[in-house]
Amino acid sequence: MQHKGNEMTAIVSCKGITKVFGKGELAVHALRGIDLDIMEGDFATLAGPSGSGKTTLLNMIGALDHPTEGEVTVDGQSLSGLSKSALSDLRLQKVGFIFQAYNLVPVLSARENVEFVLRLAKVSVAERRSRADAALAEVGLQGMETRRPSALSGGQQQxxxxxxxLVGRPRIVLADEPTANLDSKTTGELVDLMYRLNQDSGITFLMGTHDPRVMAHSKRHIEMEDGQIISDTRS
Amino acid sequence: MENFRLLAPLAWRNLWRNPRRTVITLFVVSVGLWSVLAMASFITAWAQSSRDATLRLLLAQGQIHAEGYLDNPNIDRLMDRPDATLLAALNAPEVSNWAARLELPAVVQSEYKTLPVSVVGVVPEAEIRISSVPEKLVEGRYLSGPEDDGAVIGLNLAKRLKTALGRRVILMITGEDGWLEERSFDVVGIYDADTAFEDTYVFTGQTAMQNMVGVGDKIAQIAFEVPQDDALSGVVDSLRAAAPTLDIRQWRDLSLMLGAMDASMDASVYVWMSVMMVMISIGVINTQLMAVFERIHEFGLLRALGLKPGHVLALVTLESVLLIGLGVLIGMAMGAATVWGLRDGIDLSAFSQALEAFKSGEVLYLEIKPIDYVIFPLAIWLLGVLVALWPAWRAAKISPVEAMRHAT
Structure with a gap:
């Protein structure tokens, strides 16, 4: 799959995605026929007011939910008809998630939280230790590997x-309001960090956000309203 | 195995996220199991003590009679002394003790009262080995030999007859010729057993009694004991083979009430265990449901990260396995400690009057049967894990996106 005007590969492809919650008169059309390709190396933001469908679209792309109509393809693999177990495998191997509210497992240390996805992927003990420590060093948390989330600040948890x-080397990182609970200084640091990872390592990011500081770094800005994409611009 | 290594430490740490709740569940499981083990050992000890006390008093573990004697125990239904074949079977190592008795219905009379009794003619030398009556004398002496024509009577009977040691009573028994034979006996000993037994049984020398009623050397019964109750049925079978014309029964058939009590003791343990299991199940379901509902968001997160529904089921089940397993281990330790702490027996002599109704010994020796020590903990553990599958299944069914919407 090729993007118009350049040779980049589409990591994610959405064709005619519709999502309806509820039935009859109570039906809510969260997404209305979304067509979208996210290209390899994109540092894209998905913006729009509350209820515009950003989180729903991220959930579709992340294989956390399935569309009422249409098809989502991640790294060339269609999500239609995949079992729950196969969807779990796909999330594990191809998608990295960053959520709004830190979302770490409280009984695991920083290193164990990072190692968790590697353990699920059955990576050897030595390799997962070195990869987890490297990932933590990459985000500036060297020396804090054994701390539990309760002993870390909000910025450190994020x-x-x-x-x-990142540690599972996903094809795309989906971030839903990743800076919503952070102060401006920490937000700036994290956006810089994600941007650097995108620039240095070519990791594809798609972020749902309201935050202008995040949007300021964005190379591609997708605007949503009432379940539809109203603009998709590159800078 | 890899999944177990991933989930086991997580499950263990999850248990201690809410230590108070975990401790309460451990308390419920361990105290529940402890109460079942303690109850089982107490009831077993009680049943054993009651059974031993009753069998040891007069019944013994089995008896041999002439056919029809038990239906109508009169002088026409006596039997001869054991022949060589039966004697060989009774003297085999499988039989630890036996004693021949002449027991007939009689009337005892004092200056004040006349009461119905059973007179038992005994051979003291054999009786001492098989009956506890000689140990229960509170006044006087036991019979010196089969020719001893003294009478050993119960404490309560002595009170009712208003007689005492050294005084004479008259025993009236229907003789071989059908006429009522009567003879006076010196009261040489008074024993203290339970009131009903004291009122019923009067003991005298066997030969003296045979002479009185004119039955030669005939006897009414042979009581016998075996070293192990488990071997009783086999011994009864071999005695029946040796004396096919005689009525040979074990104690369960001789005293139906004692047999029923013995069987109902086990039933009461199982009833108690059922009650405990229901309580433990309610506690475990409640705890695990709360633990699941509190972590719905986290399960959504784990699913989003790639954990499969089966992993979530395994994680929550593993938490139950560990939680209930730990509770069961504590309960087993408490049960063992209780039995060890009371290894010198529970002295119930202060309640001796109340115990009389139950025919129990005054000191109970607690013991947990090895099979109970396996079955009860295993049953509670398996049931606890089984009921916790429901919350685990609910956790596994949660859609990640719905769970992520759930407030943390």
């Missing part, structure tokens, strides 16, 4: 979440 999203 850094751990970023390290966890």
């Amino acid at each position: 850094r751990v979440a970023i390290a966890r999203a």
